[in-house]
Amino acid sequence: MKNFFNILLLCVGVLFATNSYAVISTASNPNETETPGAKIGINDLKTLSVKEIEAKIGHDLTWKQKLAIKVLKNKAQKAEEHPDKPAIQGSSFLGFLLGFVLSLIGVLITYIVFSGEKKTIRGAWIGFLLGILLYVLIL
Numbered sequence: 001m002k003n004f005f006n007i008l009l010l011c012v013g014v015l016f017a018t019n020s021y022a023v024i025s026t027a028s029n030p031n032e033t034e035t036p037g038a039k040i041g042i043n044d045l046k047t048l049s050v051k052e053i054e055a056k057i058g059h060d061l062t063w064k065q066k067l068a069i070k071v072l073k074n075k076a077q078k079a080e081e082h083p084d085k086p087a088i089q090g091s092s093f094l095g096f097l098l099g100f101v102l103s104l105i106g107v108l109i110t111y112i113v114f115s116g117e118k119k120t121i122r123g124a125w126i127g128f129l130l131g132i133l134l135y136v137l138i139l
Contacts, residue, residue: 004138012097045069046076092123099127 040053048056050066061069095114098106110124 095123096127099124
């Protein structure tokens with residue numbers, strides 16, 4: 001039981017460590033030369049396709065960069081369709097982690113911090129219930 005939770009915690013830690021590095025990494029490829037004036041604005045992002053963006057900046061994008069462009073396009077489109085909704089919201093995964101790891105205290109923290117965000121609160125309850133179910137199954 002203890003080994004299972006140690007392995008689970010290690011896997012979650014490695015997942016977050018690798019994802020956070022990919023988000024904040026600004027290391028550039030020394031083989032790529034940046035063309036002057038190849039800056040892309042939000043209007044370019046909305047109107048140009050991935051191939052056109054690659055042509056404008058002068059080099060091919062990695063699959064992660066292509067995926068990030070598609071996600072940003074989707075978020076920009078949703079922000080234009082619903083300007084009254086905030087751009088940053090709590091995720092159900094964050095609520096799930098709080099509920100699963102911290103149990104009932106995690107659900108209470110979710111209610112306090114993310115008041116009014118139904119997805120996050122529902123995720124906390126799901127995490128709490130899954131944690132109890134896992135506990136019962138293991139015992």
